Amino acid sequence: MKMNNLFVAILSLAMIFSFGACQTEIGPAGPAGPAGPAGPAGSDGQNGAENCVDCHGGNQLITAKMFQWENSVHATGGHYERNSTSCAICHTSQGFLEVAGTGGLATAATINDPLPQNCYTCHQIHNTYTSADWALTTQDPVTFWVGGETRDIGKANLCLNCHQARPRDPALPNPAETGTITLTSSSWGPHHGAQGTLFTGAGAYKTQGSTPYENSLHTTLVENGCITCHMAPVDGGRAAGGHTFRVASEDGSLNTNGCVQCHTDTDALELQVVATQAEIDDLMTQLADKLVAAGIFNASLKLVPGDYTYDQAGAAWNYTFVLEDKSFGVHNAKFTRALLKNSIEALQ
Numbered sequence: 001m002k003m004n005n006l007f008v009a010i011l012s013l014a015m016i017f018s019f020g021a022c023q024t025e026i027g028p029a030g031p032a033g034p035a036g037p038a039g040p041a042g043s044d045g046q047n048g049a050e051n052c053v054d055c056h057g058g059n060q061l062i063t064a065k066m067f068q069w070e071n072s073v074h075a076t077g078g079h080y081e082r083n084s085t086s087c088a089i090c091h092t093s094q095g096f097l098e099v100a101g102t103g104g105l106a107t108a109a110t111i112n113d114p115l116p117q118n119c120y121t122c123h124q125i126h127n128t129y130t131s132a133d134w135a136l137t138t139q140d141p142v143t144f145w146v147g148g149e150t151r152d153i154g155k156a157n158l159c160l161n162c163h164q165a166r167p168r169d170p171a172l173p174n175p176a177e178t179g180t181i182t183l184t185s186s187s188w189g190p191h192h193g194a195q196g197t198l199f200t201g202a203g204a205y206k207t208q209g210s211t212p213y214e215n216s217l218h219t220t221l222v223e224n225g226c227i228t229c230h231m232a233p234v235d236g237g238r239a240a241g242g243h244t245f246r247v248a249s250e251d252g253s254l255n256t257n258g259c260v261q262c263h264t265d266t267d268a269l270e271l272q273v274v275a276t277q278a279e280i281d282d283l284m285t286q287l288a289d290k291l292v293a294a295g296i297f298n299a300s301l302k303l304v305p306g307d308y309t310y311d312q313a314g315a316a317w318n319y320t321f322v323l324e325d326k327s328f329g330v331h332n333a334k335f336t337r338a339l340l341k342n343s344i345e346a347l348q
């Protein structure tokens, strides 16, 4: 080995000397040229680091929200791998940003490296690189896919985009007409998470009945809807409120910070929540019994594919709608009651 290295070194030296001998002589350097014209003035400190520190500075603003967001179902739910074109519009950040505000029902292609709903999904991060980038990615009124009604609940229009009923095949029938409908899928219904449609009294099968369809005052009175209750100030920690998007902590205790502006007595409010949810739960049981008796649901409360009247299919839709809303009446108590009572009547 040593002999080889020595041989290579000697060979290299020999080559340097032989190439050097081939080089031609270089003449002396010429005089320096005249100075060029002055360049245009630079812009005023735009995108300078002084803007970055408004967000990335010592205030730990991002860290605090990040700490809460990490405990939200947006971060932990795990369903962001639903990245095919028709699911990605709600389940992935990139898919949402591709269609946001357009009403588009699908992305152009499957989303690679899918991300869950994160800072970039809801805020215009790194658009101007100033604090203005905390602006929401969309807050335009939303026209629902099911029923076609348009709703405007301020900043919470952002939430309505994803938390709405999905169009199904066959479409939800019109209760003003009579007919039969063939349901081929046991998962026919408004899909999970249609809170925005129920909260604003839309996307339901409004069959005729003795209870009028009215919305709870929550629908119009709660400024910024979802945000007021679900993103209310946090009582320290990250159990509920703020960017956890939870109105109740995982152990079930309600964060009433968003409620007290109207419900000043929190003890009374907690009892009221229990009472409303128990009443809705009871109506749900009555409706489920009727759906099972009519053979529309099986014993485990799953839809049995088959031919149904509009009213039968509509009652099944309404049951699933209220179940998947998960608030058991708190969102829109009056409308929820009317849906369940009138659906029960329709199946008598």
Ligand code: HEC
Residues within 6 Å of the ligand: 047, 048, 049, 051, 052, 053, 054, 055, 056, 062, 119, 125, 126, 129, 130, 131, 132, 133, 134
């Ligand atoms: C409106 C507030 C805001 C401003 C202004 C801002 N950022 Fe950010 N930045 C964020 C947020 C929010 C994130 C995402 C946080 C995370 O994922 O950790 C982020 C993430 C980053 C990251 C991590 C990599 C990435 O893209 O996720 C870098 C690097 C970064 N910013 C650099 C900058 C620089 C440089 C500037 C100034 C030119 C700047 N930021 C201005 C809010 C801001």
Ligand code: HEC
Residues within 6 Å of the ligand: 073, 074, 076, 077, 078, 079, 080, 089, 090, 091, 092, 093, 096, 116, 117, 121, 156, 158, 159, 160, 161, 162, 163, 193, 226, 227, 230, 245, 246, 247
């Ligand atoms: C880009 C679509 C999208 C937007 C915008 C969005 N969400 Fe969600 N949200 C989802 C999805 C999808 C899930 C389920 C996540 C999972 O399981 O992976 C979810 C889950 C949730 C949950 C937890 C549900 C549970 O079962 O515990 C709450 C609460 C929630 N969102 C509230 C909100 C609020 C409030 C807003 C508006 C500030 C909002 N969301 C905006 C798509 C969205």
Ligand code: HEC
Residues within 6 Å of the ligand: 061, 062, 063, 065, 066, 069, 074, 117, 118, 119, 120, 121, 122, 123, 134, 136, 155, 158, 227, 243
């Ligand atoms: C599901 C949507 C959503 C996600 C995800 C989200 N935010 Fe927000 N954020 C909101 C909404 C809605 C508000 C309230 C806006 C308002 O009231 O003006 C808000 C407010 C804020 C504010 C206060 C802004 C201001 O104008 O003072 C900050 C800071 C913030 N978010 C940071 C973050 C960071 C950091 C992340 C990622 C860890 C994040 N957000 C993720 C929806 C979201």
Ligand code: HEC
Residues within 6 Å of the ligand: 079, 082, 086, 087, 088, 089, 090, 091, 161, 162, 163, 164, 165, 166, 191, 192, 193, 194, 324, 326
């Ligand atoms: C309109 C927006 C939207 C679309 C489109 C959408 N989802 Fe969802 N999905 C949601 C929301 C919001 C939730 C969270 C519901 C909740 O926890 O209350 C959810 C929850 C889910 C869950 C979790 C259910 C549970 O009980 O934990 C599954 C599974 C799911 N979606 C599958 C899909 C599939 C598959 C597609 C495409 C065929 C799809 N979703 C399309 C909004 C959507």
Ligand code: HEC
Residues within 6 Å of the ligand: 156, 159, 160, 163, 193, 195, 196, 197, 199, 218, 222, 225, 226, 227, 228, 229, 230, 245, 246, 247, 248, 252, 325, 326, 327, 328, 330, 331
């Ligand atoms: C008046 C206050 C209020 C408003 C406004 C509101 N919610 Fe809720 N929401 C609740 C309460 C209370 C529950 C039930 C919590 C429980 O029993 O655990 C709930 C339950 C939920 C759940 C089930 C998961 C969970 O966190 O318990 C989701 C998802 C949800 N709401 C989303 C929304 C969306 C999206 C909007 C806006 C369209 C909205 N909510 C508007 C108070 C509200």
Ligand code: HEC
Residues within 6 Å of the ligand: 215, 216, 217, 218, 221, 222, 223, 228, 229, 247, 255, 256, 258, 259, 260, 261, 262, 263, 269, 272, 273, 276, 330, 333, 334
């Ligand atoms: C902007 C005012 C406002 C806010 C904020 C508000 N509520 Fe209400 N709530 C009302 C009013 C007014 C009523 C009675 C009239 C109605 O329901 O139409 C009511 C009724 C209720 C009912 C009884 C519904 C029924 O008919 O059985 C419950 C339960 C409830 N609210 C829970 C909550 C919770 C929980 C919060 C906070 C997470 C909250 N509300 C936030 C104004 C508000």
